[in-house]
Amino acid sequence: MSTTTTEAVRVERPTSRVETFLGRHAAMIPTFAAVIILIVLLAGAEAFLRGDFITARNLSALLLDNAYLLILAVGMTFVILTAGIDLSVGSVMAFTGILGAQLLVSGQPVWVAVPAMLAGGAAIGLLIGVLVQYFNVQPFIASLAGLFLARGLAFVVSLSSIRVEEPAVLWLQQTRFRLGDWYLTPTGIIALLTVAVAAFVLHLTRFGRTVYAIGGNEQSARLMGLDVARTKVAAYVISGFCGGLAGLALTAYSGAGYPRNGIGTELDAIAAVVIGGTLLTGGRGYVLGSLIGVLVFGTIKTIISFMGAEQSWMQIIVGALLLLFIVVQRVIVSRSERRR
Amino acid sequence: MTADTEVPPIVDVVPPIVEMRGITIRFPGVLALDHVDLVLRPGEVHSLMGENGAGKSTLIKALTGVYSVDSGTITVGGAPRTFASTADAQEAGISTVYQEVNLCANLTVGENVMLGHELRRGRAIDWRATHAEAARHLQGLRLSIDPRSLLSTHSIAVQQLVAISRAMVTDAKVLILDEPTSSLDRDEVDQLFAVIRELRAAGVAILFVSHFLDQVYEISDRITVLRNGALVGEHLAADLPRDVLVTEMIGRALDDLDALSRTAHRPVDRSGEPLLRAEGLGKRGVLEPADLEIYPGEVVGLAGLLGSGRTELVRLLCGADRSDSGQVAVHGTTIKMTSPRHAMDHRIAFSSEDRRGEGIVADLTVAENIVLGIQARRGWARKIRKSEQDAVVAEYIEALGVRPANPDALVGNLSGGNQQKVLLARWLATAPELIVLDEPTRGIDVGAKADIQRKVSELSAQGLAVIFISAELEEVLRLAQRIAVLRDRKKIGEVDSSEIDLDGLIDYLANEGKGSAA
Numbered sequence: 001m002s003t004t005t006t007e008a009v010r011v012e013r014p015t016s017r018v019e020t021f022l023g024r025h026a027a028m029i030p031t032f033a034a035v036i037i038l039i040v041l042l043a044g045a046e047a048f049l050r051g052d053f054i055t056a057r058n059l060s061a062l063l064l065d066n067a068y069l070l071i072l073a074v075g076m077t078f079v080i081l082t083a084g085i086d087l088s089v090g091s092v093m094a095f096t097g098i099l100g101a102q103l104l105v106s107g108q109p110v111w112v113a114v115p116a117m118l119a120g121g122a123a124i125g126l127l128i129g130v131l132v133q134y135f136n137v138q139p140f141i142a143s144l145a146g147l148f149l150a151r152g153l154a155f156v157v158s159l160s161s162i163r164v165e166e167p168a169v170l171w172l173q174q175t176r177f178r179l180g181d182w183y184l185t186p187t188g189i190i191a192l193l194t195v196a197v198a199a200f201v202l203h204l205t206r207f208g209r210t211v212y213a214i215g216g217n218e219q220s221a222r223l224m225g226l227d228v229a230r231t232k233v234a235a236y237v238i239s240g241f242c243g244g245l246a247g248l249a250l251t252a253y254s255g256a257g258y259p260r261n262g263i264g265t266e267l268d269a270i271a272a273v274v275i276g277g278t279l280l281t282g283g284r285g286y287v288l289g290s291l292i293g294v295l296v297f298g299t300i301k302t303i304i305s306f307m308g309a310e311q312s313w314m315q316i317i318v319g320a321l322l323l324l325f326i327v328v329q330r331v332i333v334s335r336s337e338r339r340r
Numbered sequence: 341m342t343a344d345t346e347v348p349p350i351v352d353v354v355p356p357i358v359e360m361r362g363i364t365i366r367f368p369g370v371l372a373l374d375h376v377d378l379v380l381r382p383g384e385v386h387s388l389m390g391e392n393g394a395g396k397s398t399l400i401k402a403l404t405g406v407y408s409v410d411s412g413t414i415t416v417g418g419a420p421r422t423f424a425s426t427a428d429a430q431e432a433g434i435s436t437v438y439q440e441v442n443l444c445a446n447l448t449v450g451e452n453v454m455l456g457h458e459l460r461r462g463r464a465i466d467w468r469a470t471h472a473e474a475a476r477h478l479q480g481l482r483l484s485i486d487p488r489s490l491l492s493t494h495s496i497a498v499q500q501l502v503a504i505s506r507a508m509v510t511d512a513k514v515l516i517l518d519e520p521t522s523s524l525d526r527d528e529v530d531q532l533f534a535v536i537r538e539l540r541a542a543g544v545a546i547l548f549v550s551h552f553l554d555q556v557y558e559i560s561d562r563i564t565v566l567r568n569g570a571l572v573g574e575h576l577a578a579d580l581p582r583d584v585l586v587t588e589m590i591g592r593a594l595d596d597l598d599a600l601s602r603t604a605h606r607p608v609d610r611s612g613e614p615l616l617r618a619e620g621l622g623k624r625g626v627l628e629p630a631d632l633e634i635y636p637g638e639v640v641g642l643a644g645l646l647g648s649g650r651t652e653l654v655r656l657l658c659g660a661d662r663s664d665s666g667q668v669a670v671h672g673t674t675i676k677m678t679s680p681r682h683a684m685d686h687r688i689a690f691s692s693e694d695r696r697g698e699g700i701v702a703d704l705t706v707a708e709n710i711v712l713g714i715q716a717r718r719g720w721a722r723k724i725r726k727s728e729q730d731a732v733v734a735e736y737i738e739a740l741g742v743r744p745a746n747p748d749a750l751v752g753n754l755s756g757g758n759q760q761k762v763l764l765a766r767w768l769a770t771a772p773e774l775i776v777l778d779e780p781t782r783g784i785d786v787g788a789k790a791d792i793q794r795k796v797s798e799l800s801a802q803g804l805a806v807i808f809i810s811a812e813l814e815e816v817l818r819l820a821q822r823i824a825v826l827r828d829r830k831k832i833g834e835v836d837s838s839e840i841d842l843d844g845l846i847d848y849l850a851n852e853g854k855g856s857a858a
Binding site for chain 1: 445446490
């Protein structure tokens with residue numbers, strides 16, 4: 001039989017290079033905006049402080065001081081990309097930090113204490129993920145339960161700060177790999193490695209693409225035959241695991257575990273992710289954006305302390321930036337919805 | 341071939357790829373499917389026909405692993421199968437393209453095609469190869485779009501074809517197309533059909549679901565008809581006259597609708613004060629100033645293409661949108677219509693075209709939805725006695741033929757046609773003098789359509805004024821005494837429906853006022 005072949009071939013209309021790029025990468029615009037803000041912040045501070053700000057020492061310290069936040073933000077990016085939220089990470093960081101310190105003080109070797117911290121974080125993430133996926137609890141509520149649980153467990157381990165003398169843990173913080181005035185600590189390397197691994201997983205594995213698909217349209221992802229349940233739970237496990245890793249970084253950074261650490265840090269992590277251009281509605285964003293977001297966050301903090309201004313200004317500026325970014329994202333989303 | 345026994349009426353040259361036998365599915369309180377059979381053969385387009393609520397979607401979901409069956413067997417390629425998920429069904433070679441495109445708008449076209457089947461080099465996805473592979477599958481459907489462009493930048497029609505490309509990646513032996521043409525224009529339908537014919541020639545078994553009879557006859561080899569969850573029959577399309585098909589689908593003769601046309605031409609008394617008079621009503625960029633009058637007991641149809649301003653006109657009339665010119669008078673008194681709530685105070689009910697978004701409350705029961713209407717009229721603080729509620733609800737369920745006739749069923753679980761009936765009941769419960777129905781019959785089946793048309797006709801005979809919008813001009817002609825015609829955001833005139841037929845109306849709609857009447 002001769003099939004009637006219609007000539008109706010759909011040819012896309014010729015578009016300019018810029019249009020093609022925007023058509024493909026509209027989701028990157030908020031992240032570009034974050035990069036611009038970071039540059040403006042650095043240049044502004046440099047001008048204001050007459051060349052005393054952009055120094056190798058300051059920029060190296062930026063990564064060192066915010067390594068734990070960066071690790072949390074990476075985990076948070078996974079969860080937010082699935083259109084979820086994880087409020088537990090600050091508490092998980094405190095819990096795993098004090099747990100690790102306690103284990104070390106009671107004579108456990110590092111190779112027991114550190115895996116225990118990571119596993120503890122991942123376990124709380126698993127709990128939240130299971131609640132969200134199998135019990136249909138909203139991520140906000142499920143992770144709020146995780147927040148209280150982890151904070152409570154932290155106080156169960158110890159009510160007061162525990163100093164860490166373990167050389168292997170302190171090494172993470174005190175070692176400086178130097179290149180001129182620049183330096184990098186092992187905690188900084190861990191944080192950057194976390195970003196690199198996360199970027200690989202999100203962009204070059206089927207698991208990562210499923211994360212994006214779920215954030216785009218969970219129902220569709222399910223009907224496409226993707227493993228939605230396992231992927232969603234895994235996102236929370238990753239976030240919890242990053243909480244444990246951040247607990248290790250913070251313990252090394254402060255030389256102690258403390259059950260009151262990281263109160264409100266989950267909100268800093270969310271802010272950094274959002275400033276970095278990841279949409280809270282899921283499906284759009286980049287883990288490299290979260291890195292930028294953390295750097296913006298850290299830069300603002302450094303500027304405020306350089307200027308000797310009240311710390312409250314920090315929160316006002318971050319708040320204003322968040323508002324700005326949410327509006328920018330809203331505009332982008334509604335524009336891309338209108339274009340069809 | 342030896343024909344030692346009687347030759348069966350349908351010769352199966354190739355064995356069926358899918359055999360569903362005695363499929364039964366129960367939902368709480370409803371027998372959704374009752375011992376239904378469906379047989380799909382390679383290289384055949386098989387249409388599944390039935391009214392809304394007949395069980396088409398349920399049957400498809402049973403085949404694709406969304407629902408599990410209570411009893412019955414599904415055989416794929418000769419082996420009995422049970423599907424626990426859509427992934428299972430896909431593995432068995434059964435792919436589905438749903439009415440509302442189920443893809444991820446945030447991802448690229450190529451990714452949507454390949455998601456879950458990306459080509460990898462080592463552990464990492466090889467994006468270059470993946471996109472090339474996606475482009476190859478898209479080309480297979482003669483779709484030459486950039487696989488790296490975002491899905492959301494393409495039209496629904498293209499997205500529909502992308503969804504089919506995706507089905508091809510999984511090497512589907514069975515392709516289910518659930519209402520694929522509902523949002524496509526004629527050219528796009530032709531393109532889709534060309535693709536379907538090619539797939540059929542390649543030996544794919546295709547299950548096609550559509551409300552458009554023309555399209556069903558154009559593309560189908562075989563037709564299975566369902567009604568109320570039961571199998572009515574399986575036929576070769578060529579041997580099934582249309583009136584037989586329609587009768588099988590709705591289970592009653594079409595004469596009902598013809599009877600309606602007589603009542604539509606009932607004369608209307610236009611001597612007194614109009615119930616509603618709009619003068620110069622318009623809004624910049626939305627609708628040029630238009631006049632409209634409507635008298636008690638009259639049905640006024642608005643005819644026009646999509647985007648002609650028909651919906652915009654009624655939205656301005658009812659205060660759903662604010663006008664910036666003109667005025668509206670009810671019973672001769674000029675009022676400023678600021679909201680549908682305000683319109684309701686003047687006993688004007690507005691039923692939006694967006695049934696799910698602006699109409700029913702899917703999470704409430706049939707009874708609760710209907711009672712909402714009464715409650716809105718009385719004010720929310722005034723309690724309505726339970727017995728009174730039950731009486732009103734029962735009356736409307738009966739009068740409109742809502743199925744299932746269960747006041748406690750969740751409206752979200754009803755079919756589109758029955759949701760529309762509940763919506764109509766809710767507005768009627770507000771005891772309006774004028775009811776505005778924007779596309780009340782869109783996307784619903786013939787039977788429900790007839791029920792709704794009959795009810796409108798009946799109510800207008802009792803003195804209710806109705807403004808009726810429909811994309812189907814026959815329907816407007818059948819119901820309305822007077823038709824206001826709109827084109828390009830402008831009212832171009834009014835015609836008396838007794839003085840014009842369908843061709844005349846189409847001609848008027850296309851040519852009137854252009855000075856180039858054929």
